Amino acid sequence: MLQVHVTRAFPDFTLDAAFEAPAGVTAIFGPSGSGKTSLIRAVAGLSDCDHARITLGGRDLSTLKPHRRNIGYVFQDARLFPHLTVLKNLRYGGRHDEEAVIAVLGLAPLLGRHPASLSGGERQRVALGRALMSAPHLLLLDEPLSALDSPRKAEVLPYLEALRDQTAIPILYVSHDMTEVARLARRIVVLDRGQVVVSGALEDVLADPAAVPFIGVRDAGAVLSGRVVGHSDDGLTKIETEGGALWVPGAVGRALGHIRVRVPAQDVILSRSAPEGLSALNVLSVTITGLERGTGPDVAVALQAGQARLLARVTARSCDGMGLQVGDHVFAILKATAIAPGDVG
Numbered sequence: 001m002l003q004v005h006v007t008r009a010f011p012d013f014t015l016d017a018a019f020e021a022p023a024g025v026t027a028i029f030g031p032s033g034s035g036k037t038s039l040i041r042a043v044a045g046l047s048d049c050d051h052a053r054i055t056l057g058g059r060d061l062s063t064l065k066p067h068r069r070n071i072g073y074v075f076q077d078a079r080l081f082p083h084l085t086v087l088k089n090l091r092y093g094g095r096h097d098e099e100a101v102i103a104v105l106g107l108a109p110l111l112g113r114h115p116a117s118l119s120g121g122e123r124q125r126v127a128l129g130r131a132l133m134s135a136p137h138l139l140l141l142d143e144p145l146s147a148l149d150s151p152r153k154a155e156v157l158p159y160l161e162a163l164r165d166q167t168a169i170p171i172l173y174v175s176h177d178m179t180e181v182a183r184l185a186r187r188i189v190v191l192d193r194g195q196v197v198v199s200g201a202l203e204d205v206l207a208d209p210a211a212v213p214f215i216g217v218r219d220a221g222a223v224l225s226g227r228v229v230g231h232s233d234d235g236l237t238k239i240e241t242e243g244g245a246l247w248v249p250g251a252v253g254r255a256l257g258h259i260r261v262r263v264p265a266q267d268v269i270l271s272r273s274a275p276e277g278l279s280a281l282n283v284l285s286v287t288i289t290g291l292e293r294g295t296g297p298d299v300a301v302a303l304q305a306g307q308a309r310l311l312a313r314v315t316a317r318s319c320d321g322m323g324l325q326v327g328d329h330v331f332a333i334l335k336a337t338a339i340a341p342g343d344v345g
């Protein structure tokens, strides 16, 4: 377990953040300028702090020099040595688990090449490999995909998933891309103006209407775990979630594999009566468990669907017009997207 409390005052900004991160991926999420990079630089010992208490498995890291903290750090840009081959870049920090690292990141075909001949996605995979071969006890990934275009991102994400599933150390993953976060992370720490405003299990935070102002209305929305139960001839996949069966577009996952489904709050429509003659495929019977008015025209509506929690975003006008109250039984019409094409364990 990683436990962090760091503070640092700049003239116009104060970082005062405390959180815990177990093994697995913890997303550090927040708007630009919220302090994500400052926070993980502080954890790495790369910036001075007014106060720092950082322990990993009970070991106090705060008093150690950065290179003694056993931390692997991957930046937005790969920062490889241009004159060294991929293999020499990988071995720069150490040779821990060399074969396994090369295998999990698919680096074998690249070993003799130089960074200049690699794509951006390949460079990031090498940077990840280099960090892992130093046998880190903690991995810090600072927006490792943000410099890549969508196809390159899609190329690297499965490697990050494989890495996540095969590594037993805490991984802090800085991102402001909720699709990436929802796909990779089990936990999330949300920063706003230098402070942790929400943190916890990803499913809990994303289903919490009170967290919507910090996540942002566009990114808010539940993530459900499910199991692929079938692929239809007309190109859809049926996923059994704790909230009921959902159809998502495309042939995703493999039969009976675990999968995550993201349901953005803005893609959920509420109806008092069971809808008929509608093109939407997914209609769930739900109970309203919470209503959270924001400062804008929206209301975040928390919903219980079987064992699953969902979130809907409706206008205050609709909410009042429909007379929505906690405890009401309504129908949720939703568009769902599978966010992890492979198994997510």
Ligand SMILES: Nc1ncnc2c1ncn2[C@@H]1O[C@H](COP(=O)(O)OP(=O)(O)OP(=O)(O)O)[C@@H](O)[C@H]1O
Pocket (backbone or CB within 6 Å): 010, 011, 012, 013, 030, 031, 032, 033, 034, 035, 036, 037, 038, 039, 176
């Ligand atoms: N050395 C410094 N001196 C003064 N202010 C700083 C310094 N370093 C960071 N800041 C300020 O701290 C705030 C947080 O910056 P930080 O880079 O940590 O945010 P971020 O959430 O990582 O943003 P982004 O998503 O844009 O990378 C910003 O307002 C920044 O100007």
